[in-house]
């Protein structure tokens with residue numbers, strides 16, 4: 356069977372955005388409303404621009420299902436744009452610093468319009484739809500993925516120490532999708548002030564994936580390392596300028612003894628997905644040598660401020676080659692909430708891809724059975740080691756007595 360992958364197509368003001376997902380096993384009952392809920396969340400947050408008042412993103416599943424269930428065929432997800440007017444739109448002349456305008460217009464020996472239409476974060480509709488579908492595969496093996504905002508501009512919004520379900524409730528209470536809903540007002544005021552100044556704001560998002568099986572990804576080759584794949588996928592999201600896993604850049608500052616997560620073991624906890632290993636901390640963010648280690652996967656990403664500024668930066672007019680102010684088009688002031696939804700879904704897709712690589716299966720039941728078989732083999736291996744260790748200890752005691 357094909358490995359799990361997706362591609363997107365579509366322009367910001369074209370007919371719509373398409374995501375083509377290949378390699379999903381058969382037998383997944385697809386919940387279209389769950390995909391729409393993610394698309395709606397992506398449209399929300401504080402600081403969004405006029406475009407989100409025009410759109411009400413809804414997925415149409417064009418292919419790959421029979422009576423609502425996957426059949427192993429490619430799944431084409433389509434989200435129509437209401438603001439479809441690409442051919443009526445003029446070109447820009449003064450590239451916006453930070454956007455793809457200058458690099459793209461030079462690269463393609465062409466227009467800025469031809470570049471910005473595809474560089475636009477509207478494309479993330481397709482990534483979210485694909486990721487929301489991949490999450491439905493992950494649900495079958497008990498993996499949960501949650502994305503939230505941990506920083507908006509200079510404001511830090513730390514993660515409380517509580518269970519994932521509690522974090523999800525907090526996130527869903529917050530208008531900026533942080534885990535500190537009681538600080539929404541402070542964030543809203545900062546964004547409003549930024550808008551009055553004609554400026555924009557970025558921030559930091561974090562994604563936490565729980566109950567991820569041991570051993571996804573591989574240390575054996577650079578492009579199979581799951582940390583590398585996650586970093587690539589997340590870094591490719593529009594406006595992302597930095598990606599960290601676990602402790603991230605902070606690990607470079609500390610000594611090894613306060614970075615690496617000590618390994619404990621409780622033989623009585625070998626059961627189900629628990630193999631008995633206890634890690635008091637998770638600075639590795641669930642990944643060691645490019646493999647998942649049974650701990651939650653933690654990925655953080657830094658989003659730069661939106662590059663379309665109402666009070667534009669200096670640029671050059673490409674028609675006259677004279678200094679000019681960068682062009683302004685309707686835009687968001689802060690899209691960090693949307694970014695948390697996008698990164699959550701992008702991470703979910705990469706984890707689902709790695710699940711399919713390790714366990715595979717043409718039907719979802721085959722996949723879930725293979726996951727269980729793997730855990731059974733791992734538990735058996737540990738139980739037999741435990742017995743051998745106990746016997747060795749018994750015989751050394753007997754020899755000593």
Ligand code: EPS
Nearest residue numbers: 367404406474475476477684685686687
């Ligand atoms: C974007 C510009 C704005 C954003 C857009 C990304 O679109 P418009 O030019 O139509 O106002 O709203 O994001 C989306 C359309 C979206 O759905 O997230 C850009 O230039 O990148």
